[in-house]
Amino acid sequence: xxxxxxxxxxxxLIVNSDLSIIKVNNLTKSFGNFTAVNAISFEVSKGEIFGxxxxxxxxxxxxxxxxxxxxxxxxxxxxxxxxxxEKQPEQVKKNIGYMSQKFALYDDLKVWENLRLFGGIYxxxxxxxxxxxxxxxxxxxxxxxxxxxxxxxxxxxxxxxAFSVSIFHEPKIVFxxxxxxxxxxxxxxxxxxxxxxxxxxxxxAFVTTHYMDEAEYCDRVSIxxxxxxxxxxxxxxxxxxxxxxxxxxxxxxxxxxxxxxxxG
Amino acid sequence: MIQANNIxxxxxGVSALKDISFQVERGEIFGxxxxxxxxxxxxxxxxxxxxxxxxGTAIVDGxxxxxxxxxxxxxVGYMPGRFSLYQDLTVExxxxxxxxxxxxxxxxxxxxxxxxxxxxxxxxxxxxGKLSGGMKQKLALSCALIHKPAVLFxxxxxxxxxxxSRKExxxxxxRLKLQGITILVSTPYMDExxxxxxxxxxQKGKIxxxxxxxxxxxxxxxxxxxxxxxxxxxxxxxxxxxxxxxSVFSFGDSLHVVFKDVSKIEKEQINAELKEIAPxxxxxxxxxxxx
Numbered sequence: 001x002x003x004x005x006x007x008x009x010x011x012x013l014i015v016n017s018d019l020s021i022i023k024v025n026n027l028t029k030s031f032g033n034f035t036a037v038n039a040i041s042f043e044v045s046k047g048e049i050f051g052x053x054x055x056x057x058x059x060x061x062x063x064x065x066x067x068x069x070x071x072x073x074x075x076x077x078x079x080x081x082x083x084x085x086e087k088q089p090e091q092v093k094k095n096i097g098y099m100s101q102k103f104a105l106y107d108d109l110k111v112w113e114n115l116r117l118f119g120g121i122y123x124x125x126x127x128x129x130x131x132x133x134x135x136x137x138x139x140x141x142x143x144x145x146x147x148x149x150x151x152x153x154x155x156x157x158x159x160x161x162a163f164s165v166s167i168f169h170e171p172k173i174v175f176x177x178x179x180x181x182x183x184x185x186x187x188x189x190x191x192x193x194x195x196x197x198x199x200x201x202x203x204x205a206f207v208t209t210h211y212m213d214e215a216e217y218c219d220r221v222s223i224x225x226x227x228x229x230x231x232x233x234x235x236x237x238x239x240x241x242x243x244x245x246x247x248x249x250x251x252x253x254x255x256x257x258x259x260x261x262x263x264g
Numbered sequence: 265m266i267q268a269n270n271i272x273x274x275x276x277g278v279s280a281l282k283d284i285s286f287q288v289e290r291g292e293i294f295g296x297x298x299x300x301x302x303x304x305x306x307x308x309x310x311x312x313x314x315x316x317x318x319x320g321t322a323i324v325d326g327x328x329x330x331x332x333x334x335x336x337x338x339x340v341g342y343m344p345g346r347f348s349l350y351q352d353l354t355v356e357x358x359x360x361x362x363x364x365x366x367x368x369x370x371x372x373x374x375x376x377x378x379x380x381x382x383x384x385x386x387x388x389x390x391x392x393g394k395l396s397g398g399m400k401q402k403l404a405l406s407c408a409l410i411h412k413p414a415v416l417f418x419x420x421x422x423x424x425x426x427x428x429s430r431k432e433x434x435x436x437x438x439r440l441k442l443q444g445i446t447i448l449v450s451t452p453y454m455d456e457x458x459x460x461x462x463x464x465x466x467q468k469g470k471i472x473x474x475x476x477x478x479x480x481x482x483x484x485x486x487x488x489x490x491x492x493x494x495x496x497x498x499x500x501x502x503x504x505x506x507x508x509x510x511s512v513f514s515f516g517d518s519l520h521v522v523f524k525d526v527s528k529i530e531k532e533q534i535n536a537e538l539k540e541i542a543p544x545x546x547x548x549x550x551x552x553x554x555x
Contacts, residue, residue: 055426056398101424155300182345182423184299184452185546186553189513196497210426211453216516217496235517246516248427248455255428 019045021173021204022067026076029062036062038227039076044220046172049195049205051215051235054224055255060208061177063224067206068175069093081172094122097174097203101181103162107151111142111161114150115168122169136164156187163194173204180211192217212248223251226260265290265415265446266311271320273306273469280306281469284320288448291441295460296450297545299553303469304450305345308419311448312342325414338366341408345419345450347400351393355384355403358392359410366411376443377406379436397424405433409440416440418449422456434459454546463545465552472552477545484548486510487526489538491519499536513550520547 022044029037037059044050054060065071067080069089078085081095098104105114112133119129137143140160150158159179167174176195180188192214195205207218215221215235222232231238231254235247244250266288273281281303288294296304309315311322313333322329325339349358359381363370374381380402387395392403401421408416418437422430434456437447449460457463458477465472465480473480493499496519503512503521508529510522521538523529529538 055428056396056424178424182300182420182452184553185454185549186299188452189550192514193497200497210424210430212427213514213516217514239517251427252431255426258428 021046021048022050022078022080022206024067024076024078027063027066027073027078028075029059029066029071030074035227037066037073040224040227040229041076042222042229042232044173044204044206046204047199047202048220049199049207049218051218051221052206052208052224053215053221053251054208055258057260058224058255058258059227060224064175064177064206064208067092068096068098095171095173097166097169097171098177099162099166099174099179100177101179103158105150105158105162105165108149110147110149111137111153112146114161114165118165118168124169132168136168140164156183156190159183159187159191160194163191163198167198167203171203173206174198176205176207178208178210180209180214188214212246212251215247215251221247223254225254225258230254265292265325266294266448267323268307268311269321271307271310271317271322273310273315273317275306279469281310281317284466284469284471286464286471286474288446290446291444292462293437293441293447293449293460295457295463296448296466297454297457297463297549298450298466300452302466304466305419306469307466308342308344308417308448308450312340312417313337338411339413340415340417341411341413342417343404343408343419343421345423347404349392349400349404349407352391354389354391355395356388358403359406362407363410368411370410373410373412376409376412376440379439380433381406398426398429401425401433402429405436413445415446415448418447420450420452422451422453430456454544454549457549458545465549467552480548481543481545484543484551486522486543486551488541488543488547489521489523490515490541491521491536491538492517493519493536511551511554515544515546520550522547522551 020043025041026039027037028035028039040063052060066073066085067078069085069092072086080092083091083095085092109117115133115136116129137146180191199205209215218235220232220234222229238250242250242253268284268286271281271284284307296307298304310317311324311329313329313336316330324336327336329336353361360370384399384402395403405421422433425433441447451457460477462474462476464474491499496514500512500514500519503509508523510524512519512521
C-alpha cells in the first residue's frame with residue numbers, strides 16, 4: 001500500500017526529474033517514541049535557493065542530516081542529486097557540498113592548503129585543483145592571502161572561504177546550515193551575493209537561517225513546526241497568504257503554534 | 265552603573281580599542297553594535313575584569329575594574345559569545361553550581377530566571393553539551409542571572425536562536441530592566457539594536473556615535489529609496505554599476521538605494537520604481553560599515 005503510494009507519487013515526480021535536485025517523499029525520522037521529522041515531502045529544483053526554516057528543535061538539523069546521507073530515515077524516501085539517500089549515502093556525499101556555522105576549515109593550514117585538501121578529498125586532479133584555486137582566490141579578491149594561515153583571517157573572510165571550499169568540487173547542491181550565524185549585516189550581505197552567484201551558475205542552495213530578511217532572499221521557503229513542513233511557497237505568496245508585512249511575521253504566526261517543547 | 269574612561273588596548277601592535285569612553289545608566293539597556301572584529305568582545309572582557317586595558321579606567325557598579333575586581337565579579341553576570349558552561353554537567357547541575365559559587369540558591373532568585381528557565385526545565389537532567397543552540401543560550405542566561413547581578417553583560421546572546429525565542433529573550437530583558445538590572449549587550453541583529461535604550465556604534469576599536477536608536481535614524485544624512493523587482497539580484501548588479509548610486513544593498517524583499525545626489529538621479533538607468541522610505545538602523549549600520 002505504502003509502496004503503491006510512493007510509485008504513484010514517483011510518476012508525478014519523474015516529470016521534472018531533470019530539474020529536481022532534491023526529491024523527498026514522506027521522509028520520517030524517529031528516535032524511540034519521539035518523531036523528530038514527521039513525513040515531510042518536497043522537491044527542490046536546479047539552481048534554486050531554497051530556505052529551510054523552523055524554530056530551534058523543529059527538526060531541521062535531523063532532516064538535513066538525512067538529506068546529506070549522514071543519517072538513515074526511519075521511513076519514507078528521498079533522492080539528492082539523483083542518488084537514494086538511504087541506499088547510496090556515499091554517492092550523495094560526493095555530489096553535495098556542506099557548510100555549517102562552524103566552518104570546517106583547518107586553522108593551521110594556509111588558505112591554498114585548505115583548498116588543496118578538500119579538492120583532494122573529493123578526488124579532483126592536481127591541475128584541476130590548481131586552476132580552480134587561482135580562479136577562486138581571484139574571484140574572492142584573496143590573492144594576497146594565498147599563503148595566510150586560516151586562523152589569522154577575519155571571521156567574514158573565513159566564512160567566504162568556507163563557502164568556496166564547500167562548492168570547490170562543483171557539487172550540484174550545497175547545504176548551508178546557518179551559514180551566517182553571528183555575522184554582522186554587512187558581511188551577511190556579501191555572503192548572500194556569493195550564494196546568488198553560485199545559484200546563477202546552476203548550483204542549488206539549501207539554506208537554513210534564523211535571519212528572516214535572508215528568508216526573503218530565497219526563491220522558496222519551507223517552515224517546519226514540530227517535525228512537519230507546514231508551509232512551502234515563495235516568500236511573496238506566504239506574505240500574502242498570512243497577511244504579513246514580512247517573513248518574520250509569517251514565521252512568528254506559524255512557529256508560535258508549536259506544541260512540542262524545544263528538544264535536541 | 266558602567267563608566268568607561270579613555271580605554272585603549274593593543275594586541276601585538278594592533279590597536280584593538282582606541283580611547284573608548286561611555287556611560288551606562290542604571291536600568292538602561294545599552295547596545296554595542298559594530299562589525300565583526302570591531303573590539304566588542306575585548307571591551308566586554310575588560311569591563312568584566314577578565315582583561316587589563318593598556319590605559320584608561322572603568323567603573324562598574326561604583327567599583328574599579330582593576331582595584332576591586334574580586335567584588336565586581338560577584339555583582340555582574342556575564343554571558344560570553346562562546347558557550348562556556350560545563351558541558352558534562354546537567355542543566356540543573358550547571359545552575360546550582362553557579363548559584364553555589366555565588367553563595368546563593370536556585371530558590372532564592374528563581375523569580376529572576378523563571379520565565380526562561382521554565383522552558384528548559386523539562387530537560388534539567390540532560391547534559392549541557394547535548395542541548396540545542398537555543399536551549400544553551402537560555403541556560404547560559406539563567407546561570408548569568410542566578411546570583412541577581414546588578415549589571416548584566418551579554419555578548420551576542422541570541423546567535424543561533426530562532427526568531428520566536430529571540431523575541432521572548434528580549435521581552436525578558438525588558439522585564440529585567442524594570443527590576444533595575446543594567447544591561448550591556450552586543451548583537452548582530454539590527455532589530456534588536458533598535459530595542460536598546462541607547463546604542464554605541466563601534467568600528468575598528470573606536471566608538472563613532474552613542475545615541476538612542478531613534479536619534480541615530482533621525483540623524484542619518486541620506487535619503488533612502490526602496491526598489492522592488494522580480495529579480496533583485498540582477499537589479500542590484502545593475503545599480504552597482506550606475507554612477508549616480510552611492511550604495512545599494514538587499515533588504516529582505518527589496519533593495520535599499522542611496523544616491524550620491526538625489527537631484528541628479530538618472531531615471532533611465534534605473535529600470536525599476538523608486539519609493540522613498542524612512543531609513544532603519546540597519547541602513548545606518550550599512551552606511552557606517554561601507555565607509
